[in-house]
Amino acid sequence: MSRLIVVSNRVAVPSRKGGATAGGLAVALNDVLAHRGGLWFGWSGRIGERQQTASLVPQGNVTYAVCDLSQDDHQEYYNGFANRALWPLLHYRLDLTEFARKDLAGYRSVNSYFADLLVEHVAPDDLIWIHDYHLIPLAEALRERGVNNRIGYFQHIPWPSLDIFLALPNHAEIGRALTACDLVGFQTRKDADNFGSYLVEEAGAFASGKRLFAVGGRALRTGVYPVGIDRLGFARTAARAARSRFIQEVGESLGGRTMMIGVDRLDYSKGLTQRLDAFERMLQTAPDWRTHVTFLQITPKSRADIPEYAAMQRALGEAAGRINGQYGEVSWTPIRYINRSYNRNELAGLYRLARVGVVTPLRDGMNLVAKEYVASQDPDDPGVLVISRFAGAASVLDGALIVNPYDIDGTAAAYVKALMMPLEERRARWRRMWQGLANTDIGGWADRFLSDLEEVDRDRPYRGFPHSNGTVHA
Numbered sequence: 001m002s003r004l005i006v007v008s009n010r011v012a013v014p015s016r017k018g019g020a021t022a023g024g025l026a027v028a029l030n031d032v033l034a035h036r037g038g039l040w041f042g043w044s045g046r047i048g049e050r051q052q053t054a055s056l057v058p059q060g061n062v063t064y065a066v067c068d069l070s071q072d073d074h075q076e077y078y079n080g081f082a083n084r085a086l087w088p089l090l091h092y093r094l095d096l097t098e099f100a101r102k103d104l105a106g107y108r109s110v111n112s113y114f115a116d117l118l119v120e121h122v123a124p125d126d127l128i129w130i131h132d133y134h135l136i137p138l139a140e141a142l143r144e145r146g147v148n149n150r151i152g153y154f155q156h157i158p159w160p161s162l163d164i165f166l167a168l169p170n171h172a173e174i175g176r177a178l179t180a181c182d183l184v185g186f187q188t189r190k191d192a193d194n195f196g197s198y199l200v201e202e203a204g205a206f207a208s209g210k211r212l213f214a215v216g217g218r219a220l221r222t223g224v225y226p227v228g229i230d231r232l233g234f235a236r237t238a239a240r241a242a243r244s245r246f247i248q249e250v251g252e253s254l255g256g257r258t259m260m261i262g263v264d265r266l267d268y269s270k271g272l273t274q275r276l277d278a279f280e281r282m283l284q285t286a287p288d289w290r291t292h293v294t295f296l297q298i299t300p301k302s303r304a305d306i307p308e309y310a311a312m313q314r315a316l317g318e319a320a321g322r323i324n325g326q327y328g329e330v331s332w333t334p335i336r337y338i339n340r341s342y343n344r345n346e347l348a349g350l351y352r353l354a355r356v357g358v359v360t361p362l363r364d365g366m367n368l369v370a371k372e373y374v375a376s377q378d379p380d381d382p383g384v385l386v387i388s389r390f391a392g393a394a395s396v397l398d399g400a401l402i403v404n405p406y407d408i409d410g411t412a413a414a415y416v417k418a419l420m421m422p423l424e425e426r427r428a429r430w431r432r433m434w435q436g437l438a439n440t441d442i443g444g445w446a447d448r449f450l451s452d453l454e455e456v457d458r459d460r461p462y463r464g465f466p467h468s469n470g471t472v473h474a
């Protein structure tokens, strides 16, 4: 088996502050590398001087290779082009997209820096797997440095429709950069279809079917690989956590009330204000639930230097305060709004304690919290998941109550339905979702992507494409 090199901006270096945060990419890749071993290259999470070589941290079967970013790198590449231009645009938020040439230059420069450091560690048979929108130019930069290995790229966040993507001033550069890969993977069929349309309509690619392209004299495959979780591991953790002192104390603090839960980074893509607005609407329109339900919203701060995130933090704090002020009683606070992060064990126990899990992003590549909520439930007495139709996870969790997060009345009605759902229906819906999780288990996700990457026929880029006489290239 070839050695795996995983590359991502965020690297979960064990016991290093600033490395791992509450984010699905780090969580997913951690699981993959723990099973398969290899090299994990990326940002150390620290700001300092640029390095001449990556710092190596060997740990079991994984070697972490990380490097610091300069203050300007962090500002232009991470806060700037990645998170103020690409993130909003790829989440369909043209209204929040801020394109600056200086940030673009920083983005290119950090990708070149990563390529310079990484190339020193690449052996001829290694499989290289690049992750996410921070590193779209990396495959091209590696090819320029003579790397001929198989390179795959996985997009954790949505790929929007053509009209949206064309609003990016340098869309041609970004789109072309991915054609240096052998395989490009997406979370959903829609994302992969959108990228395919872009290749054909704007990048001069020829398509054979929906997932094979000839572009720039090379073959490029695309595929759909919805990222998952270790469902059995999570279920075990949740069952154990339910007996912990921490969860017992939280349970006692509820005083017999039903709990709803939301767990999200503080991000405008997560639909948090709409979610609380819907809870407020429920308290208005279904007054019987007042004093009987507690909404626990865990929202660790994220990307806090970016103005749109700081504004979001203020808006959300105000919304929670307004609702608690309007409906709260001396003995009851409707919303427990918390800005710190919790570890996996604690979260698993909290998910299991909650009768309703609420996941209502306006757009989300996948959303692992939705899957973790399902995996944590007691099969004999499971809770109900309310999920936005715009989360990638909705496509594999068809036992959930699916809502349009822009529809505040509709979401409020779904909350009531979830709270009142009879046990038999809860069990039946949960069984369907548990099965859905089996199809996208984390090990299977990586195995499918990597075996497709190994099978790309690089020597015959036009294999499968039609000749002008109607026959097919062998």
Ligand SMILES: O=P(O)(O)OC[C@H]1O[C@H](O[C@H]2O[C@H](CO)[C@@H](O)[C@H](O)[C@H]2O)[C@H](O)[C@@H](O)[C@@H]1O
Binding pocket: 010, 021, 022, 023, 024, 025, 026, 028, 132, 133, 156, 157, 227, 302, 303, 364, 365, 366, 367, 368
């Ligand atoms: O690294 P940060 O800037 O702190 O942000 C955290 C991560 O957020 C995004 O996660 C995505 O990946 C998840 C796993 O595939 C997926 O479930 C979720 O829908 C995505 O939003 C981002 O894509 C990562 O690069 C960040 O590390």
Ligand SMILES: O=c1ccn([C@@H]2O[C@H](COP(=O)(O)OP(=O)(O)O)[C@@H](O)[C@H]2O)c(=O)[nH]1
Binding pocket: 021, 022, 023, 024, 025, 027, 263, 264, 265, 298, 300, 340, 341, 342, 343, 344, 347, 366, 367, 368, 369, 370, 372
């Ligand atoms: O306090 C927290 C909040 C979140 N998470 C984890 O962060 C990940 C969030 O991933 P998701 O795909 O839902 O969204 P993202 O933040 O990547 O956009 C999940 O595995 C959560 O369990 C965590 O460990 N602690």
